[in-house]
Amino acid sequence: MSIRLSIWDTYVNPDSESDYPVKIYFGDLGKFLTDVKIDTLDKILKYACSRAKVNFLKTINLTIHQVELFIDKDPNLKLIYLVRDPRAVLSSQMRYGEFAPSAINTYSKTFCGIMLKDIQGYVKLKKTHPNQVTFVRYEDIAHKPIPLTEDLYNFVGLPLPQNVKSHIHNITTGGNDEDCPLCISKSNSTKAAEKWRLHVMDDFVQMVDFNCKDVYQYVGYLPILKASSLRDMNVPVLTDHSHELI
Structure with a gap:
């Protein structure tokens, strides 16, 4: 059911x-x-x-400390730790009124401070429970949806069914236009993942880059050093794909 x-x-x-x-x-x-x-x-x-043989739960409200309590009690529990570029997250939150544009400096400091603490908790948890936790960036899934999904299915010990592969293909290459931010399916998931670069201003990016630099070092995001690079999609904003935090 x-x-x-x-x-x-x-x-x-x-x-x-x-x-x-x-x-x-x-x-x-x-x-x-x-x-x-x-x-x-x-x-x-x-x-x-x-x-059900396997239960999946997606949540954005649990901290790593809270997850650790469950993992310690259940050796069959596995965690897929998903992160996204803070610039994309904050751009979306600002766009939908979570905070005023004038508050980006203070808000991004708090946001990335919480994010950093959680990431550091993940790194510790990975050392004590290496087979129960794994890390993935949203952008990596957007760029290589099927290979990354296969990796995640392997992590939880399940084969990736063909119907799921077909569904992933359909929602990452044949879905809605990237200008539909609340839509799940996208016509091009790679472009959609970095669409925020076309909406934000350079001062926004500079503040977030500065306040989130420690998060970037862990996760592998790259600062945008020149205003002219912001709209240039050939300038990368993340390192090459890697499964684990550095």
Whole structure:
């Protein structure tokens, strides 16, 4: 039973009533069930997950310290640590009102300070649990989607099915135009990954490059040294692909 959960709010308040209505999509049935209560949803998810051989969870809210607690308890748990260029992330957040353009200096300092601490935690975790954690950059997946996906499937001990390969090909080369930032599929994932370079100003990049330089050194992102290089897609903004943090 494949289940896609769609909650029509920014988040579910953990203090909300147990009959908080949500809407879930059953992939196998090809239809939605509406107004599902939280306690019922909990039973549905537990049942579905207990039947599955492998469970995947995507989250942006867990810190490495929190993950470490789970990995210490479960030798079968594996972590794929995904990072993206801070300039791309901050550009998107600014574009959608997370912070004002005038606050980029302060905001990027805080953002990359948190990111650096988390990356350093990953490096330590990799030393103690080398077979349970791996690292990948968003840009590497965008540039080489199928080879990188094969690597990640191998990491979790699964073969990459042909239908998944076809799906990846379709959403990275035949999807929506790159100007659709909230779309999952892209007509060219490589171009889409660096589309931020066409939207931001040089002073934005210079501030982020300075405040995030320690993150760059770990992850392999490159500063943009000249304003003329910002729009030049032939000037690289990351090092060659590498599976592990340096």
